[in-house]
Amino acid sequence: MNSFTYSQHRARVIFGDGSRTRVVDELNLLRADRVMLIATGSAGAVADELAAALGRNVVLRWDEVAQHVPLDLAERAREAAAEAFVDAIVCVGGGSAVGLAKAVALTARRPIVAIPTTYAGSEQTTIYAVTSEQHKQTGNSISVLPRSVIYDPELTLDMPAGITGPSAFNALAHAVEALYAPGNTPVTTVYALQGARAIHRSLARVVAAPRDLEARGELLYGAYLCGVALGATGAGLHHKICHVLGGTFDLVHADAHSVILPHSVAFNAPVLPDEMAELSDVLGGADPAAALWDLAVAAQVPTTLAALGLVAADLPAAAERIEAEVAKIPAPGNPRPCTADDVLALLQRAYAGARPTVDAVVR
Numbered sequence: 001m002n003s004f005t006y007s008q009h010r011a012r013v014i015f016g017d018g019s020r021t022r023v024v025d026e027l028n029l030l031r032a033d034r035v036m037l038i039a040t041g042s043a044g045a046v047a048d049e050l051a052a053a054l055g056r057n058v059v060l061r062w063d064e065v066a067q068h069v070p071l072d073l074a075e076r077a078r079e080a081a082a083e084a085f086v087d088a089i090v091c092v093g094g095g096s097a098v099g100l101a102k103a104v105a106l107t108a109r110r111p112i113v114a115i116p117t118t119y120a121g122s123e124q125t126t127i128y129a130v131t132s133e134q135h136k137q138t139g140n141s142i143s144v145l146p147r148s149v150i151y152d153p154e155l156t157l158d159m160p161a162g163i164t165g166p167s168a169f170n171a172l173a174h175a176v177e178a179l180y181a182p183g184n185t186p187v188t189t190v191y192a193l194q195g196a197r198a199i200h201r202s203l204a205r206v207v208a209a210p211r212d213l214e215a216r217g218e219l220l221y222g223a224y225l226c227g228v229a230l231g232a233t234g235a236g237l238h239h240k241i242c243h244v245l246g247g248t249f250d251l252v253h254a255d256a257h258s259v260i261l262p263h264s265v266a267f268n269a270p271v272l273p274d275e276m277a278e279l280s281d282v283l284g285g286a287d288p289a290a291a292l293w294d295l296a297v298a299a300q301v302p303t304t305l306a307a308l309g310l311v312a313a314d315l316p317a318a319a320e321r322i323e324a325e326v327a328k329i330p331a332p333g334n335p336r337p338c339t340a341d342d343v344l345a346l347l348q349r350a351y352a353g354a355r356p357t358v359d360a361v362v363r
C-alpha cells in the first residue's frame with residue numbers, strides 16, 4: 001500500500017425520503033434564526049413549504065439564480081444578505097442555487113444548509129465560482145462548504161429527462177476524474193467507484209420510470225458519493241474543458257459534461273490502464289469510453305457539441321483557452337499531457353458526436 005494523505009471534510013449528511021423537514025433541526029444546531037432562503041424557480045413550492053416551517057426565522061427569500069453565478073447576481077445577493085443581517089443560508093435547488101449560496105457565504109462567512117435537487121455535487125465541495133466578462137473564476141475555501149446537506153429523493157421525482165440524464169453524467173464525470181486527479185487516494189477511489197456504480201445501476205431505471213422513488217434515491221446517493229470524490233480531489237482535463245465551455249461559451253453545465261465525458265475518457269484512458277479497468281468493471285463494458293457513450297445514448301443525453309449550440313468556428317479558440325486552464329492543474333497535472341492541438345482534436349470528435357473508443361484515440 002502506498003502512503004497517502006486524505007483530508008475528510010466535516011459536513012453532516014441527512015439522507016432520506018421526506019428529510020427536507022429536518023432543515024429546522026439543522027438550523028437549530030447552528031443556532032440560526034435569521035435565515036436567507038435561496039431557491040431555484042423549480043424549487044418554488046418546496047421553498048414555500050420550508051418557509052412555512054421556518055416561519056419568522058426566514059428574513060430574506062431569494063429566487064433569482066443563474067448558472068455559473070454571474071458576478072452581478074452574486075453582488076446583489078451579498079448586499080441583500082448583509083442588509084438583512086442573515087446568520088445562515090439555506091439553499092434548495094441544483095448546483096446554481098448552491099453556487100449562489102457559496103458566493104454569499106464566502107463574503108458573509110455564514111454557514112450553509114444545502115438541499116440539493118440535482119446530481120451536480122457542488123454541496124460536497126469547497127469550490128466556488130463567479131463569472132464575469134465570459135470568464136469563470138473559481139476558488140477554494142472551507143467557508144463555502146455547507147455545514148449540513150439534506151438529500152431528499154422526493155425532491156427529484158419531477159426532474160425532467162432533459163435534466164436528469166445530463167446531471168447524472170455531471171456526477172459520473174466527478175467519479176471518473178477522481179480516479180486520477182491530483183488528490184486521488186485509495187479512499188477517494190472508493191467513493192468514486194461506489195458512486196459511479198450506484199449511478200450506473202439506477203440511471204436506466206430512472207429513465208424508464210422517472211417517479212420510481214427507490215431508483216431516484218439510489219441515483220441521488222450515487223451523486224452524493226461522486227460529489228465527495230470531487231470535493232476531496234480536483235479537476236483534470238475533463239472538468240477544465242467543461243469549465244471553459246460553460247463559462248466562456250455559455251453551454252449548459254451538465255449538457256457539456258454529458259457530451260465530453262466519453263471523449264475525455266478515450267483521451268486519458270491509454271495512460272490509465274488500472275483506473276480504467278476499475279471503471280470498466282463498474283460500467284460493464286470492456287471499453288470505458290464506448291460504455292459511457294452507450295449509457296449516454298440510453299439516458300437520452302446530448303452526444304454532440306453541435307447540438308448544444310457551439311459553432312465549429314469557436315473550437316480553436318476554445319482549445320487554446322482549455323490548454324491554458326489545463327496548465328493550471330496542480331502537479332502531476334492531467335495524466336496524459338495535452339497540447340491545444342490534442343484538445344482541438346478531442347473537441348472536433350465531440351462536435352461530430354461519433355461513438356468514441358479508446359483504441360481509436362491512441363496514436
Ligand code: NAD
Pocket residue numbers: 040041042043066067068069093094095096097099117118119120121122123125126127128129155156157158159160163167170253254
Ligand atoms: P442548475 O442548478 O442550473 O439546474 C438546472 C435546471 O434544473 C434549472 O432550471 C433548475 O431550476 C432545474 N431543477 C433543479 N432541480 C430540479 C428538480 N429536482 N426538478 C426539476 N427541475 C429542477 O444546474 P446544475 O447542473 O444542477 O448545476 C450547474 C451549476 O453548478 C454550474 O454553475 C456549475 O458550475 C455548478 N457546479 C459547481 C460545482 C462545485 O463544486 N462548485 C460542482 C458541480 C456543479
